[in-house]
Amino acid sequence: MADKRAISTSGAPQNDNPYSQGVLADGFLFVSGFGPVDPETGEDVDGDVRAQTHRVMDNLAAVVREAGGSLDDLVKVTVYVTDMDDYDAVNEAYAEHVGDTPPARVCIEAARLPDDVRVEIDAVAKVA
Template sequence: MKKIIFTDKAPAPIGPYNQAVLVDNTLYTSGQIPLDPVTMEVVGGDIETETKQVMENMKAVLEAAGMDFSNVVKTSIFIINMDDFAKINAVYGSYFNEEFAPARETVQVARLPKNVNVEISMIAVL
């Protein structure tokens, strides 16, 4: 059974997709970028600020599904500049218990929606 997850505490989709889909006990999130969920404007300034906004958006989506970061089993991180990896990793890592951190890949890409510098998606299980 497929259940659509939506919260107004994370940015509304800007295309034909949902914030997340729950199938049985597995949650598949769409990628989150650093959008303020109220203004739908990009939160910028530096890569740490962008990453924190992405993680807060992800936190809201997880909570809407009755989960938190301890439920996350896999993440995908897309970044514009691999030189930002250490800064992104520091912010990202602060949301997880390192002993139980999820599997992950980090990929440098040419461009992301709204010209942001980071996008993250997750898979979580109950």
């Protein structure tokens, strides 16, 4: 059985759904998908898809930091967008967060995301 523990931080949105913000297992951190929710207000951020992407990346970063890592530790990311026409704008904002060695990634157009946000991202990081 893998050494496994939940990771939780007030720096990322909280909810009452049955999942963890992140799970650390044998040095790998699996971060749940986050939309552009401000963790202080619980509300979606205003603004275009770039602003939403920045908030999503900040939410992911908070969970990774809580586990002892940084966004430089990301090894795999999945980006979900509701409109592939947003791809370039999401990439521009995303690139500001991932550094010189970006993680492996896939981008998927989803018919709909929770709360009708335009972008959601989940991640895997190697933190230990």
